[in-house]
Amino acid sequence: MSSKTLIKQGAEAKLYSATFHGRPCIVKERFKKSYRHPSLDQSLTNQRIKSEVRALLRSRMNGVRTPTVYFVDLETSQICMEEIRDSVTVRDYIMSVQKSQSLEDSIVQLKPLGRKIGETLAVLHQNNIVHGDLTTSNMLLQSDPMNLNLVMIDFGLSHFENLAEDKGVDLYVLERAILSTHPNSDEFFSEILDSYTQSNPGSADVIAKLDEVRMRGRKRTMVG
Amino acid sequence: MVIAIGFEGSANKLGIGIIKDGEVLSNPRHTYITPPGQGFLPRDTAKHHQKHALDILRKALDEAKVTPSDIDVVCYTKGPGMGAPLVSTALVARTVAQLWRKPIIGFLNPYQPSDIEMGRLITGADNPTVLYVSGGNTQVIAYSQRRYRIFGETIDIAVGNCLDRFARVLKLSNDPSPGYNIEQLAKNGKKFLELPYTVKGMDVSFSGLLSYIEEKAPELVEKGEYTPEDLCFSLQETVFAMLIEITERAMAHCGSQEVLIVGGVGCNKRLQEMMGKMAEERGAKLYATDERFCIDNGAMIAQAGWEMYKSGQTTPLKDTFCTQR
Structure with missing residues (x-):
């Protein structure tokens, strides 16, 4: 690996741009959290690196685009992976579409993207890959966004689980993330759910769980 | 100068606080404590609040060194919380507001998102x-x-x-x-x-x-x-x-x-x-988080009421109900 330059600092990792044997790559380095008990911190960091690498690989094997993993170092808590060049996050793309067009036009233009996201999630869930942190910032569109080359990233909270509950919560997390980040995105999310349901034969249980998790929302009893 | 008194009893704590322009004059509280291994139930909690309400009110007034005539506004928690304790506390607030001829303000808990301001x-x-x-x-x-x-x-x-x-x-x-x-x-x-x-x-x-x-x-x-x-x-x-x-x-x-x-x-x-x-x-x-923001207490309600009273809002008596959610 060559010398690296910091490109972004997130809540739990720093992203560097570097090269790996001549190929441009991204180094994701998880850093220590001093507020956490040291053994909890170490165990969470290792767990998340492993989950991330496993899910990146497993998603690719099932036809969902993710960055290729080049190298993993648990000692320094680093994952070195393919750089998705010439890409924008789905978050930025939605914002730019909504900014440049009327509400009605943007809903129409974002429809195919919603369908693509729904199909992609269906593939992940059919293969029991639960992402754990679905947001529009964790999805990239490579080259021309109209081509819908969707690349999924940030699998640190992922796990493999065949439970409808976990998949339902996955969708719930996405719903909350979309509605809190993007105004007037109800129809966009319905489109995602619609195409998810059509592409995933086992979706009935998941949608039932999604409804149940939504109900759990607001009011909790203080007794008991 | 505005003096507000707040009544809070949405859960197992009964608190009455008095605030004068942002300064806490008194904030006594009494907690319904259940035996180890047990939680608190609505009916018993309401009984606890009924039993202690007047003592705490007296304590709040004495500690603050104010008389009912100094108070400008009476505030209480409408909810959310347990029904029976809420109603018991609201009853006391409504009664003193009418006895002392003071305006009343009912509040949803200040930390519900709509009121987090x-x-x-x-x-x-x-x-x-x-x-x-x-x-x-x-x-x-x-x-x-x-x-x-x-x-x-x-x-x-x-x-x-x-x-x-x-x-x-x-x-x-x-x-x-x-x-x-x-x-x-x-x-x-x-x-x-x-x-x-x-x-x-x-x-x-x-x-x-x-x-x-x-x-x-x-x-x-x-x-x-x-x-x-x-x-x-x-x-x-x-x-x-x-x-x-x-x-x-x-x-x-x-x-x-x-x-x-x-x-x-x-x-x-x-x-x-x-x-x-x-x-x-x-x-x-x-x-800094101090007790004004932490545990359910009367001063928190009085503070919220003080802000609202200054902006000219009060609750008509017919709307001084409670809600569990």
Whole structure:
């Protein structure tokens, strides 16, 4: 690996741009959290690196685009992976579409993207890959966004689980993330759910769980 | 100069506070304490409030050195909370308002998202991310797109509920509160037990962790592998780390540089210390959390009422009802 330059600092990792044997790559380095008990911190960091690498690989094997993993170092808590060049996050793309067009036009233009996201999630869930942190910032569109080359990233909270509950919560997390980040995105999310349901034969249980998790929302009893 | 008196009794604490222009004159409180291993039930809690209401009112007036005629406005909690205790407390507030011929203001708990503006006014924080942690709530709230929005919350039980229920497993005293006793024991905990850690996006889940520790605790203590202190310590370290993590995610998401903890669990010193470290690492500011924002209390309601009274709003007597949610 060559010398690296910091490109972004997130809540739990720093992203560097570097090269790996001549190929441009991204180094994701998880850093220590001093507020956490040291053994909890170490165990969470290792767990998340492993989950991330496993899910990146497993998603690719099932036809969902993710960055290729080049190298993993648990000692320094680093994952070195393919750089998705010439890409924008789905978050930025939605914002730019909504900014440049009327509400009605943007809903129409974002429809195919919603369908693509729904199909992609269906593939992940059919293969029991639960992402754990679905947001529009964790999805990239490579080259021309109209081509819908969707690349999924940030699998640190992922796990493999065949439970409808976990998949339902996955969708719930996405719903909350979309509605809190993007105004007037109800129809966009319905489109995602619609195409998810059509592409995933086992979706009935998941949608039932999604409804149940939504109900759990607001009011909790203080007794008991 | 405005003097406001606030009545709060939405759960197991009955509090009456008097505020004069932002200064707390008095804030006595009485907590309904159940025997170790038991929670509080609505009917018994209401009886407790009925029994102590007048004594606490007398104490509040005496400590503040004011007479009923000095008071400008009477405030009380409309909800959310348990029905019977709420109604008992509201009855006292309505009665004194009419006896003393003072206007009355009914409040939904100030830390419900729609009213969270209050927290901002009181602390002077400009754009804080708020961690609201109590027996009934666990939410991360932040300001985005001109509105307060819930970014993360528990998808099952509240953090305070999780701590209280674990305290019952260990048969810890409910005096002054189960969470306080867990905090004291945790100070002497040394050996860390790894527990299920569940963060999903910006949401957390405690029920799996609670079942796990409820099941394991008696055996681990009996065998002498872990002391109750170690278990309290491990539980706190784990659940608080989850809370800090989702708060940090929300701050990163919104680009917020201020953080405020409210709710009963916010009194926990270890939680405050962890939040402080996180804030420091991000170059953010943690706003001081004192009891005005932590436990349910009368001063908090009086403060909220004081703000509202100054802006000319009061509640007509016919609208002074209560609501459980």
